[in-house]
Amino acid sequence: RAREINEAMKVAAAVALAELARQDVPDEVAAAYAGRKLRYGPDYIIPAPFDPRLISHVPAAVAKAAMDSGVARKTIVDMDAYKARLAARLDPVAGWLQGIFESLKHRPRRVAFAEGEEEQVARAANAFLNQGLGTPILIGREHNIEAAFASAGVALRKEFEQHNARVSAHAEEYADFLHSRLRRQGYLRRDCVRMVHTDRNVFAACMVALGHADAMVTGVTRNFSTAFDNVRLALDPKPGHTVIGLSLIISRGRTVLVADTSVHDMPTADQLADIAVEAAHVARRLGTEPRVAMLAYSTFGQPRGERSDRVREAVAILDKRGVDFEYDGEMGADVALSAEAMRPYPFCRLKDTANVLIMPAFHSASISTKMLKELGGATVIGPMLVGLEKSVQIVALGARDSDIVNMAALAAYDITG
Structure with missing residues (x-):
């Protein structure tokens, strides 16, 4: 909103483009160019038109120049908030995470990146550091970490901590800790020594468990269940909490939490009630008052079935517990999400459409969230790991650098609370 476009604004735009061209290029841009690695040089002197950072970087610089030159x-009082609003127009995740990012800038954390030898992890760790979210701790062999950073075109600065599990001064301490937990489960001490020396997830989990890091992120090179099993060797559930996987769906301006998307295969009624309580707790931690729908293929008894009866039993358990959030069920997803579909059930205790969906089983939760992402065009964050005694997040296999940064931020923030 300027009276004119002056030279100062044009120069500011040019300078902003030049600055952006010199920065690390995110995975989204490389994907648009068939995986080609773009780096500042004779063949890349201006940011690619597909670069998602353009929408927040350049307009903010131009706006500042307009204010400084009096036109x-x-x-704009809060330039960071202005940049966040711009970024959210292109990426709804950016807007949703902005509060978490701002919180971390005031209280940065030490986060272990368990797969520090991977190129996209190098870019993610660099972005995490550049955004002031905390200190990245890179787990891996020094020469492989250096190669990953060189391949990514990122400078390996002194601010990055590096830990080689094979020669770490903490390896014996971690092995003793692990053996104290696993010795009655068939593990010899030499087994624990081997795991600490050779498994980056186990090493990073021990680091977090013993307070040498505040949180960890992993998953780029291993599937969720494998990484989760590695982490659970060193970490227990937080007292009073239930470990669950929670996915966040952003679609058509609505945000919905879905659980359990990664931990409990066929939960019992008691487990479904526990999952509902944990998901409601996270919703409040993220600034949303929960309205929990206990989902099934049936709605309020029609048609009846074994899984639906288990969901009904879970609702009865929540009744007995006297929980302090809105919930009801069993109900179909359409009834939970549509005011029109809910109208024939005036007795439903939800005052509005649900924003937390508790699925009757792991498979239905996982299938539905993946279908929403691929066919419905929804943005899906997660599954986010909730309920451990220390904060850990596991990204999807082969995740992009931006996804790793987001999950590292969630780990640092500790959504379990």
Whole structure:
């Protein structure tokens, strides 16, 4: 909103483009160019048009120049918030995570990146550091970490901590800790020594368990269940909490939490009630008052079935517990999410459409969230790991650098609370 476009604004735009061209190029841009690695040089002197950072980086610089040169009709008081609003127009995740990012800038954390030898992890760790979210701790062999950073075109600065599990001064301490937990489960001490020396997830989990890091992120090179099993060797559930996988769906301006998407295969009624309580707790931690729908293929008894009866039993258990959030069920997903579909059931205790969906089983939760992402165009974050005594997040196999940064931020923030 400027009275005119002056030279100062044009120069600011040019300088912003030049600055962006010199920065690390995110995975989204490489994907648009068939995986080609773009780096500043004779063949890349201006950011690619597909670069998602353009929408927040350049307009903010131009707006500041307009204000400084006196031609702006409106003053932007909070430039960071303005950048966040711009980024959210292209990426709804950016807007949703902005509060978490701002919190971390005031209280940065030490996060272990368990797969520090991977190129996209190098870019993610660099972005995590550049955004002021905390200190990245890279787990891996020094020469492989250096190669990953060189391949990514990222400078390996002194601010990055590096830990080689094979020669770490903490290896014996971690092995003793692990053996104390596993010795009655068939593990010899030499087994624990081997795991600490050779398994990056186990090493990073021990680091977090013993307070040498605040959180960890992993998953780029291993599937969720494998990484989760590695982490559970060193970490227990937080007292009073249930470990669950929670996915966040952003679609058509609505945000919905879905559980359990990764841990409990066929939960019992008691487990379904526990999952509902944990998901409601996370919803509040993320600034949302929960309205929990206990989902099934049936709605309020029609048609009846074994799984639906288990969901009904879970609702009865929540009744007995006297929980302090809205919930009801069993109900179909359409009834939970549509006011029109809910109208024939005026006795439903939800005052509005649900924003937390508790699935009757792991498979239905996993299938539905993946279908929403691939066919419905929804943005899916997660599954986010909730309920451990220390904060850990596991990204999807082969995740992009931006996804790793987001999950590292969630780990640092500790959504379990």
